[in-house]
Amino acid sequence: MPIEIPDVVIDRLPLYYRLLSRLESEGRGVISSQELGEELGVTPAQIRKDLSYFGRFGKQGRGYSVQRLAEELRLILGLDKRWRVVVVGIGRLGRAISSYPGFEGQGFDIVGRYDANPAVIGTQLDGQEIRDARLLEADLSARPADIGIVAVPAEYAQQVVDTLTRGGVKAVLNYTPARVQVPPDTELKHINPVVFLQSMTYHLKLRGRARA
Amino acid sequence: MPIEIPDVVIDRLPLYYRLLSRLESEGRGVISSQELGEELGVTPAQIRKDLSYFGRFGKQGRGYSVQRLAEELRLILGLDKRWRVVVVGIGRLGRAISSYPGFEGQGFDIVGRYDANPAVIGTQLDGQEIRDARLLEADLSARPADIGIVAVPAEYAQQVVDTLTRGGVKAVLNYTPARVQVPPDTELKHINPVVFLQSMTYHLKLRGRARA
């Protein structure tokens, strides 16, 4: 692909993929951009344009083969591979995330769980031992990982991220409210529920539903 | 404000606010858009433009009063009010979310926790009883809530959301992978870690770090 593909497009693909994947399992054969759009709340033109960055997957007058398109999206997103994920910080949140049943089926293998709390280190979760966070760097050099999920207290976020990137991790999902720095070749995304809520309250306030 | 404020602008305000709030507690008096931008990875022009939608908060030649700007953002985002939040689905994830210490300090009160599992109903969490999800609708009409957080199994997401909106909730944070419908006057945001990971693997794949 010679031209640069906008990030917003990439971010929509998993949405398309999820629906296609469901339709595929339901045995649906063909679908139009019209119908996809209705289902997803996106304009049909948007979907066609997005897909056209990657190739011509549809048939005029007919639509898209659900199976074909799902497979193409798997390839585009790299979901035909398995990805090695480490989770650092096995508190309440880290526990919930790392046991999330949705990862495995989508090609994400939790290959390591780390914590700094002596009461937690050495205990088992889903049949896997939680390891001392100090071993993270050595573990990564022995057996690299692709993705790091960070769910430690905010004040440790940066040092954990540094360890991850030094260990060759090229994508970080940060559940901490701290903004962290990563090298330019590393993907970084933040998940912070407070930020989501705060932008929603702006709209709520305009509707006058606030209480003192 | 006569003109419409873009949603992307609203979404950046909590980011600005978080930094300002930290600087405020550190006693920092004044800051320029330049420095704010460096700290946040945003251009100074972006910050000035965003703020200009809401008023003139800076002083030429000087910058912004940290305290003043933090206060203005609190007002804009409605963070001077307290917001009533109910959490539906108290499994591992719902438990982690609803006990997240960041909410309370930011004006979000968890006023109700609901689950459908008899083993969980009636138990305590942070000194609050987990209630039968079937009581949600009645509870909401007696004591309304502003925001609903949904962490139930995906197949129940829509019916929970319907109950919430029927009960007058005007903002929903959906932790479920299911796409749900809400009335047009209701805010809806999704948090789905798999979607985040899937868009990151697109970039990872381009760097050739995948394993079979």
Next chain:
DNA sequence: AAGTGTGAACAAGTTCACAGCC
């Protein structure tokens, strides 16, 4: 001198609309 606020220029992203193919 330094830094805001903002119209104007520019860039990015979305939708239109239709030629072309099934």
Next chain:
DNA sequence: GGCTGTGAACTTGTTCACACTT
């Protein structure tokens, strides 16, 4: 006839650059 793929038109969002204020 129906629906894709895609340039072109349009809309939205970002950056520039400078008049203005302290």
